[in-house]
Amino acid sequence: MREPDFEIIVIGGGHAGIEAALAAARMGMSAAMVTMDKNAIGRMSCNPAIGGLAKGQLVREIDALGGEMGLAIDNTGIQFRILNQSKGPAVQARRAQADREEYSKFMSRTVLDQSNLEVIEGQVVDLIIENGQCRGVILDSGEKIDCGAVIVTAGTFLNGLIHIGLEQTRAGRIGEPPAIGLTRRLLSLGIETGRLKTGTPPRLDGRTIDFSKCEIQPGDDPPPYFSNRTLNPRNFEQALCHLTYTNENTHRIIRDNLNSSAMYSGKITGIGPRYCPSIEDKVVRFSERPRHQLFLEPEGINTTEYYLNGFSSSLPGTIQLEALRTVPGLEKVEMNRAGYAIEYDYFPPHQVNITMESKVVPGLYFAGQVNGTSGYEEAAAQGLMAGINAVLKIRGEEPFHLTRSEAYIGVLLDDLVTKSTSEPYRMFTSRAEYRLNLRDDNAEDRLLEKGFALGLVAGGIRENFLRKLESMAKLERFLRDSRVKIPDLSGGGDSMRVINGFEGLKNPGIEFYQEPIYKEGMLRFGREIFSMLANEVRYDGYIKRQNSRIGRMRSLEGFKIPAIIDFSGFKGLKKEATEKLSRFRPETLGQASRISGITPGDITVLMVYLGRG
């Protein structure tokens, strides 16, 4: 057998594809990325922003593992904020507006400059399958490329169908062709597909917007960067976002034209996300609300284009424009491009292992929107994990797995393989039962050593992190040796008692900025170190409580279920359980226990049978 052309081929240059290809190449594999357009690498097809609640945590985790997303946004972001500042640090997250063009350029450059990584322009129309294993791809040019593993990160391009009003266009992102052949091939291999829907709002010409009628949303100062590799602050002025509102007139126009909306006229069969409803949906389902908020997000520094977050629509362009012009600030607005809805194929992710490898065709991996997720961050996380695991499989090493207690990435992958997605899957903090521990501030603490062991984190970055840990230890000693006064609740009244400064961190009543010892701690060790320690201490008792609640189920995680097993032979399993287990083919009892419809009784039956077998 001749040497394969590459060890790993990644189909697609979106957010999942980038992380997969970079991880493979950085771990020393020869890798190729096949994309239809070199210039479209890292393109943001929806809103020009990275991060957000729960998503920001994902970006921090990707970064701690040596991924690229955080670094890219740090270099190309035009506004940085921390969300949920009125809430506890466990549920705060970073979010940044990106310069869409610059972000894509940064990613293109990174990918093109990466050693061991070749970018091939073309479209994959077929796969090479040998002995049931995926061994390469065939391009539309007819060229065959051999490899050891293929990672499919084709996004919404598979059988994409765009709807604007009642008009339909076959496409991937607007202006780009859809990929059809690959879906057909995957179907013939026995891989099941499903159909999903998502929408996007109109892009507006900023020169026609009257911002004086809108509320201002500024960035935070200093800008909260994502990456541990962003060491020196960039010198740039943060852009502004603006906020305006729809009104009864807007709603009336939308209501009057519902029959020409692709969604409401029944043209669309795919299921859209409930967390990102179209403006039609908002007006119909929440008709009691007199107004809905709309965010005007700049698309970049060198463009006048604005992204109108909150106005996703599949109404005809003329109706969208008519409705928009009822909104304060948008009276004279011009659209660069109307909003649209897109339907696309995905591969229900119960068909992949927790490593993202197909259960049907070994050597074939799926990551990103093809798995039915939504969002750049969710896609990037899967791409990274698929890339890492494809490498480890080729090397014959143990898979890399993150548990639900270790990372949002662990929650994401586990949810994907155990849950049916009826809508595009988006991460929420409330999906993470270990939420208090899966914080933005401790992502490095949780994951950096793992990234280093995989060869994805540079030694220098690791040393910086170890120094942070050292500083935290020093800060702890400093605080333990100092004293602080806190209100003595047991005594009642206004009496105070003195405790050491470390214990004082547990007291929510203390305003750190007003206590001399904490001010000094921040000054000597830095704010980041201080808040890392403070958060750790603040949540300590609650994390223990949270973990002991969930801990009961953990013994199930190590209980492996053989890949080849006939659940229908298990007398005592109810029909639904047999069907679900046969469909999801869980790898462990832990996964099985999280499949909806699987009861504790079913788990006991599995234990009985597997224990006997």
Next chain:
Amino acid sequence: MKSELNPNEIICAAATPPGKAALSLIRVSGPGAIELVSGMAISLRNISPGDARRLLRDYIIDNDGNPIDEVTLIPYFAPKSYTSEEMVEIICHGGFASTRVIIDRLIRLGVRPAEPGEFTKRAFLGGRISLSQAEAVAAAIEAKSELALKAAARNLKGELYRKIDDIRSTIRDLLALIEAEIDFSEDEIDKTPFDNIAGTMESELSKSNAILESYDFGRGLNSGYKIAIVGRANVGKSSLLNLLLRRDRAIVTDIPGTTRDTLTEWIDIDGFPILITDTAGLRESGDSVERIGQIRTREEIEKSDLALFMIDRTAGFTIEDKKIFAIFDDKPVIVLVNKIDLESEKPLDTSKVFPGQEVISISAITGAGLDSLKNAISSALHIDSFSLDSAVLATERQYRAMGKARDTLARGLEELRANRSGEIVSVFLRETLDHLGELVGETTADDILNKIFARFCVGK
């Protein structure tokens, strides 16, 4: 993980709930069940598979061959039975005592009391129960939704189930509000005022407390109450015990005057099992009550839910009586003035001797006053206010789960009042849901998200 139970053991359990009922069903299952039960029921000797499912009228007999209770027996041969194993079903008189005596006999013959859900487990591992029943199996095996099962068995789709589910649903709604503010703070979420959250938690807390207070009934129904009969020798304690036993029609062979050695017996009042103890260890020696006797009696009283203090009307309220009466402290007591069938030369003004105290005059020989006594017991143990429809925590496990739910909710409220933010309060609300879920079913994170999506306009 629960240890694997030996499938070859013969197990037994009452299939009907304890309490007032005309008939009670006891199931015995396992290889050799028929032969084993034939040791206490002659009609099962020498039967063949042709007799399967026949109704056999018989008597349960004790060790000496004396009949204990009249029953109907149904033999089943494997695999044609509920569990697919060899089985005997015993239909006996309803009420607690009869069932208890028969199960005691079975245990003495080597049968093991079944674990919760074990019958169902055997039935389904034997492939006997329909697949759609597996959910019930799940609950039984894990002994989690036990309550729901029991409620269903009582044919009243649980008042308790409804009450707990109501609390659960309110907490889920509350959690949806809190989570929506965390996960969708950029969206159009109306902030829930602090007072609303605190107020809701308070009201659910007091509902939880009310349910917890129902535990006494449930406990009584399952494990019974204890009553001690206390008094000097010869005041008629044994006669009273026998009277109570004789009137409990289920036990047909006990003849007054031939009481067994044991000083405790089960009786049945209004369907509740009651373990009644004759503190016969209390003996007089000379003119003073023996110290040891006093200690033993004290222990009996301590263990009891209620004491019956008996005096002899013909002897009046003696000094010894006075000493004994002094040891009750604040234990609930019913004073029994016995021997009203006999002439007395010393009229006793009980309202003066026992001011504010429940006093009942009886004759342990004629049975006069027995109904008043039973009513007084029923009332003292609050049995009279019990109905199967009331929301009742029946087992220790339910009580503990409910207790944990209450404690966790209370702690969550404290955290809220201490200005802890939503993600912390959420830890306690979720834990509360878990504990309640052990009683009535599971909750998943998706539940909460579904509520958020149904309620709020999210998505910018």
